Amino acid sequence: MLLRTAIGDELRRNRLSQGRTLRDVSKAASVSLGYLSEIERGVKEPSSEMLAAICDSLDLKVSILINSVGQLLTVAEPAANVINLHPVATNRAA
Amino acid sequence: MLLRTAIGDELRRNRLSQGRTLRDVSKAASVSLGYLSEIERGVKEPSSEMLAAICDSLDLKVSILINSVGQLLTVAEPAANVINLHPVATNRAA
Numbered sequence: 001m002l003l004r005t006a007i008g009d010e011l012r013r014n015r016l017s018q019g020r021t022l023r024d025v026s027k028a029a030s031v032s033l034g035y036l037s038e039i040e041r042g043v044k045e046p047s048s049e050m051l052a053a054i055c056d057s058l059d060l061k062v063s064i065l066i067n068s069v070g071q072l073l074t075v076a077e078p079a080a081n082v083i084n085l086h087p088v089a090t091n092r093a094a
Numbered sequence: 095m096l097l098r099t100a101i102g103d104e105l106r107r108n109r110l111s112q113g114r115t116l117r118d119v120s121k122a123a124s125v126s127l128g129y130l131s132e133i134e135r136g137v138k139e140p141s142s143e144m145l146a147a148i149c150d151s152l153d154l155k156v157s158i159l160i161n162s163v164g165q166l167l168t169v170a171e172p173a174a175n176v177i178n179l180h181p182v183a184t185n186r187a188a
Contacts, residue, residue, distance in 0.1 A: 063167035
């Protein structure tokens with residue numbers, strides 16, 4: 001999962017948990033509705049300043065958003081060290 | 095502190111802790127040396143893909159970097175709710 005995808009997911013989750021529309025938040029953050037939508041969908045990278053403005057309009061500290069993003073990325077990362085307790089047999093009876 | 099400043103600080107801290115040069119990491123990540131330097135100094139915003147490439151060249155998971163960045167932003171944030179145990183007197187003897 002890319003960083004901008006995780007940031008977009010967390011921004012949308014926070015907006016929806018507040019029952020707010022894209023229109024409302026985009027107006028409050030002085031970002032166009034289409035651009036905010038693209039950020040939420042992970043299509044566009046927000047600049048750090050724009051991210052701060054969106055967080056501000058959501059009354060959300062950037063640090064809290066980024067901590068959530070870190071958790072989301074951790075969960076989404078392929079677990080390279082998972083032990084396979086039930087390995088599938090690789091050899092078949094002839 | 096802006097997100098890109100915290101990301102740059104953490105990238106540089108990780109590179110230096112490995113005793114590696116900008117030249118070495120920029121080559122491994124296929125990023126120009128000048129651009130990597132600007133990212134580390136918080137001058138330029140790396141795209142999510144570029145960040146992934148730099149992390150890869152540092153053998154560092156993006157999730158681990160972002161968790162550190164979250165901690166750095168938390169520490170850097172002004173503590174709005176700190177209780178002032180020793181308030182300075184605001185009125186002076188006339």
